[in-house]
Amino acid sequence: MTVTVVKTATATKTATNTSDGNSAKTAARKAAAKKRTKKHAAKRKISRTSLQRAKARRAVKTAEKQIGDPYRYGATGPGAFDCSGLVQYAWRKAGVRLPRTTWSIRGAVRTKVSWGHFEPGDLIFTSGGGHVGMYVGHGKMIHAPHSGTRVRIDKLDAYRKSTFVGAVRPGV
Structure with a gap:
């Protein structure tokens, strides 16, 4: 991940919010993938x-x-x-x-x-x-x-x- 420093406070704040938004999206995707994996694992457990x-x-x-x-x-x-x-x-x-x-x-x-x-x-x-x-x-x-x-x-x-x-x- 590349971090750029911006001189104005609002620009820095916006860049931080955008990166937090991406982190939230990534976390949501990981949680959804984990949920799918658990669901499929439950199906596989039936012998x-x-x-x-x-x-x-x-x-x-x-x-x-x-x-x-x-x-x-x-x-x-x-x-x-x-x-x-x-x-x-x-x-x-x-x-x-x-x-x-x-x-x-x-x-x-x-x-x-x-x-x-x-x-x-x-x-x-x-x-x-x-x-x-x-x-x-x-x-x-x-x-x-x-x-x-x-x-x-x-x-x-x-x-x-x-x-x-x-x-x-x-x-x-």
Whole structure:
């Protein structure tokens, strides 16, 4: 920064005011840049895992709202579901697109999960891979079981474990 000395008092005062004005503008620009940096840093702090868990919570809540809806083969809701239609609908509401059938869902989702390591939102495949439900926590899953039943929550009991063929974690 170059400083010039001016003989008159008013000229000196004006030069000082101008330089203070520039300092104020520079300080304001720096403060705005710092604020933008903090805002972007906050966005970057959300990990993929945290984002997946948030989507999973939304999918679980959506599925739970469907409790009592009737099972209907091939139905994808709202109002009636088959097993894969229910999980597809719930995850779609959470912002994740899944294929239509149990087989294609299981093959398309890359993150596999073993028995006992489930987190809410994980999709559990049983009955030779022909049935899917969503883990809701506390050893339970929500699913649309079969014709003549309604969407409900059931325990992951010995039967489910004996027919377990795999699980996946969508949204990762």
